[in-house]
Amino acid sequence: MKPNKFFPEIRGNFAFGCMRLPETGGRIDHEHFCRMVDAFIDSGFNYFDTAHGYHNGHSETAIRECIVKRYDRSRFVLTNKLTDCYFNSEADIRPFFEEQLRLCGVDYFDFYLMHAQDTRSFAHFKRHRAYETAFDLKKEGKVRHVGISFHDKADVLEQILTEYPEIEVVQIQLNYVDYEDEDVDSKNVYEVCARFNKPVLIMEPVKGGSLVNLPEPAKKVLDDLHGGSYASYALRFAAGFPQVCAVLSGMSSMEQMEDNLSFMTDFKPLSDKELTAVKKVCAIFKGQNLIPCTACRYCVSGCPQNILIPDLFACLNKKVVFQNWNQDFYYENVLTSRNGKASDCIKCGSCENACPQHLEIRKLLEQVAEEFE
Numbered sequence: 001m002k003p004n005k006f007f008p009e010i011r012g013n014f015a016f017g018c019m020r021l022p023e024t025g026g027r028i029d030h031e032h033f034c035r036m037v038d039a040f041i042d043s044g045f046n047y048f049d050t051a052h053g054y055h056n057g058h059s060e061t062a063i064r065e066c067i068v069k070r071y072d073r074s075r076f077v078l079t080n081k082l083t084d085c086y087f088n089s090e091a092d093i094r095p096f097f098e099e100q101l102r103l104c105g106v107d108y109f110d111f112y113l114m115h116a117q118d119t120r121s122f123a124h125f126k127r128h129r130a131y132e133t134a135f136d137l138k139k140e141g142k143v144r145h146v147g148i149s150f151h152d153k154a155d156v157l158e159q160i161l162t163e164y165p166e167i168e169v170v171q172i173q174l175n176y177v178d179y180e181d182e183d184v185d186s187k188n189v190y191e192v193c194a195r196f197n198k199p200v201l202i203m204e205p206v207k208g209g210s211l212v213n214l215p216e217p218a219k220k221v222l223d224d225l226h227g228g229s230y231a232s233y234a235l236r237f238a239a240g241f242p243q244v245c246a247v248l249s250g251m252s253s254m255e256q257m258e259d260n261l262s263f264m265t266d267f268k269p270l271s272d273k274e275l276t277a278v279k280k281v282c283a284i285f286k287g288q289n290l291i292p293c294t295a296c297r298y299c300v301s302g303c304p305q306n307i308l309i310p311d312l313f314a315c316l317n318k319k320v321v322f323q324n325w326n327q328d329f330y331y332e333n334v335l336t337s338r339n340g341k342a343s344d345c346i347k348c349g350s351c352e353n354a355c356p357q358h359l360e361i362r363k364l365l366e367q368v369a370e371e372f373e
Helices: 030-042 054-068 090-104 119-127 130-139 154-163 186-195 216-223 230-239 254-264 272-287 309-322 326-335 350-354 361-372
Strands: 014-017 047-049 077-082 109-117 143-150 169-173 200-203 244-249
Touching: 014 030, 014 254, 030 054, 030 254, 054 077, 054 090, 077 090, 090 109, 090 130, 109 119, 109 130, 109 154, 109 169, 119 130, 119 154, 130 143, 143 154, 143 200, 154 186, 169 186, 186 200, 216 230, 216 272, 230 244, 230 254, 230 272, 244 254, 309 326, 309 361, 326 361, 350 361
Parallel strands: 014 047, 014 244, 047 077, 077 109, 109 143, 143 169, 169 200, 200 244
Antiparallel strands: none
16 A cells, blocks of 8 residues: 555555444444454555544544554554543643543554634634644644644635644545535635645545435436445545545444445546536435435534434435335334434524534424424
8 A cells, every 4th residue: 555645654545434433232343343443454554533522432442442452553543633522721631632542542643633623613722722732742742743623614714724834634524415515615625725735634425324325316326337336436536636635434334344445445536427427416415405414423412302313314314315104113213212302402502513514403303393293
């Protein structure tokens, strides 16, 4: 595997996102995860991405057990993140960072990202000198590279990169559905990165699985190409941009890992014919008027009513696509039998503050309630 064109310590342009790891009985399946890690590293790749909130804090310890304890430190590149909910002062940041190192079992992080930057969180990070602390950690050798993950409009990114030119890499959401979407603003955000000459890490290339679970007309468009999996077109689209350093895939099974490796090991950008097909899929997908939730689940942990918000949105989306009663049964007997219903929302807004897609979740839950209740 060739060294990355932006960061030579990274091998290739494919990264393992550790937010959606395989689970058994509600816990990360370490044995399954180990097999996936081995396949990933044996194929020549080495970039792993986590954050403290992933899997309610268990992603970091799974990385320690399944990667750090089994491989020499030179064999993997590890990214972690600083999230605004874990610090309320400058003094909170270093103890939190040290705890992250301890949980992961490492002495340093290759990349440390200021997490989920938007107008609101950026103000919090500035107020508590989080960027300055991260740059100090780099000087001390505890961080190799400082970057950001970003969820806002292009003008906000331009402000951040102007105020903190030391930022070395930007992680953005980019997929073929969101690329020209005015709400996500992926195209303009990417172009800001290119203008500032910042390498780009791609998250949500399959939009939380939405670009794998396609409507039937969209499936037919891609099936007619007689090529790879639905995921392959999404990841190859994202990886085909010249400023892209690596594309993260949140794989949760060995089957997904093997599929991703089959087209990323010997990566080829989409052909003109494939790009035309992807544009058709994009038009079909947008015509479904689906809720653009990526199932990151940031909204769930702070919900006082214990509402499984992403699952309820997915339930409504599936009913729109497949038009059958199964989703009514699933809503009543599975999703809300032990958790809150959409109508239980007290409109506190904590979900919207946490949502990186900036969805109007309270209004959308009203739609869910109207459909299912």
